[in-house]
Amino acid sequence: MTAKWEKGEGNQGVLTVEVGADEFKSALDQAFQKVKKDVDIPGFRKGKVPRQIFEQRFGVEALYQDAVDIVVPPAYSKAIEETGIEPVDQPEIDLEEIEKGEPLVFKATVEVKPEVELGQYKGLEIEEFDTSVSEEEVENELEQLREQHSDLVVVEEAAQEGDTVIFDFEGFMDGEPFEGGQAENHSLELGAGQFIPGFEEQMVGMEPGDEKTVEVTFPEDYGAEDLAGQPATFEVKLHEVKRKELPELDDELAKDVDEEIETLDELKKQKREELEHNKEHEKEHHQQDTVVEKARDNASVDVPNGMIKSETDRMAQEMQQQFESQGISMDMYYQMAGTDEEGMKEQFKPEAEKRVRMNLVLEAIADAEELEADDEKIEEQLEQIAEANQRDKEEIRQFLEMQGNIETLKNELRMQSALQFLVDNSVTVEAKEEDGETEEEQT
CATH class of the missing domain: 3.10.50.40 (Chitinase A; domain 3)
Known part of the structure; x- marks a missing residue:
């Protein structure tokens, strides 16, 4: 088998594959074994008709479609591996040459993962995020607790x-x-x-x-x-x-909120610590969101429609699972929202494109900086998954390997490494004042 890849416009190209005559002959033999059991010709028992008689009666062309179904999928997969392309959608297959005793030639028009031209991704500016907690914020938390216990x-x-x-x-x-x-x-x-x-x-x-x-x-x-x-x-x-x-804001309320707390002052301290912890997480998300959006916008990439479609399908599936967990059917949602499945996916498209573009850029940064998911990170992630599902870590590993998802896990960790790289190599600047002045400091 030989394969040749020709890049066309945008992300499309044509993969020309030639399957050897012997391999195609073997596929024809398999096709005959498949169909002969259903052939009914006078003078022969069903399933016992000789190959020569079959071809005289129906022609060898009657076996072509089954032979193509047998030989093309593995040949296409092998051609992808040999040429190193990364298809993102199903191919359009066109048979070019098909004749008994000759090689089979087919062409696959396919959309592939695009090349990413990275722009600036180091030294990206992040406005500093205030993680201080005010007395007013603590008081607001306490008022919410009063509301909850009213x-x-x-x-x-x-x-x-x-x-x-x-x-x-x-x-x-x-x-x-x-x-x-x-x-x-x-x-x-x-x-x-x-x-x-x-x-x-x-x-x-x-x-x-x-x-x-x-x-x-x-x-x-x-x-x-x-x-x-x-x-x-x-x-x-x-x-x-x-x-x-509303109950009084006193020690009794503090005890009702948390049986391990004795006084209102202890409750205030607890709420302040919770707010500080939450703001640290908000800061982390602020940093990540800022750098990844800037890196994405600075890069140039033509996102394939096939990748956008796959992402919208995934988003729709996530929404369906979320609604079903709440006892809401998709038909009920469509009726309430005044839309249908296609309308919903159309609404998802802009966000889906942003997600795909972001992932492509992060992947390109990981390639450029030679970032990989090391064994320690993989083990940590497996432990977290096992703990969340109350399963043994090795059981989780075997399950992911069986499903072919270990590589997916490695890729996700690799993307996380790229995201952390952007944050580590960013520059923190003071939040812009009215006069627009900023002061920089290395993160």
Whole structure:
């Protein structure tokens, strides 16, 4: 077998493969063994027809398609390996020469991984990230804890934003009730934005026992097409108003929040440490996001459509898994979002292209700097995966090897090394003031 790669425009090219006559003859023999068991010719038992009789009756061409199916896939895989190309999509196969006793020649038009022309990726500027924690931020955390440990108390007062109301409602369009527009003893927190825009605002000021007609217009992008953009009225009867009663900010609250804490001062210290820890993580993400975006924008690469399609498919699969874990079917999501699978993937395309471009650039940097995933990092990652899944590390290793995912893991770690390289070789500058002055310091 011989293979020749000719690069065309963009990321496409043509791979010309010649399969030897003997190899093609072997494929024809296998094709005959496959089809003869189903051939019914008078005078011969099924599966016993001689090859010569078969070819006289049907012609050797009747075996070509099966022979091609047998010989082309392995020949294509071997040709990829020999030429060193990296296809990113399925090829278009065209048969050029096919004849018994002669070599088989086919051409595969294929889109390959693009070349990346790196721009500046060392010395990229990162604005410094303030990790200090203010007293106000700590107080906000404590107020949230008060909210979380509050009780809902029934009040005989007019409903305010933030109150939880219990009410009946029935919706009408053109004076007629519509399906799904009725409920009794429904619970709603006013101001939470759970109902149609304008509905909750009109309930503010109502008192228990009040009845009111609420007028709204359904949003244009509302999930139910027969309601989208349409005006409607709701007859509302308010039964009960509940208001949050916040606990005192004291030692007792601290004990309720964490049984290992005795005083409010200990709780404040804990919250400050948590905020400091979170800000350190935010700083790390800020650094990584900044350098990778700049390196990506400084590079030149023509992203293949095949890679974008693969990434959108992966994003769609991730979303499906996420929704299914919440008990939401994709059909339900499509109805709520007013779209379908193709529409959703079309929305994913811009982000998918950014992700693919970023990964290609990181890979190119790893190549340029000869970065590899060393054995120690691989072992650490395997231990983390094993711990997360409560499995033995060697069991995880064997599973990944069986699935062919060890190389994927190595590549992911290699990309992480490239990302860390960008951060380590960046320059930190003061956050820009109004006068635009900056001061640099090496990270």
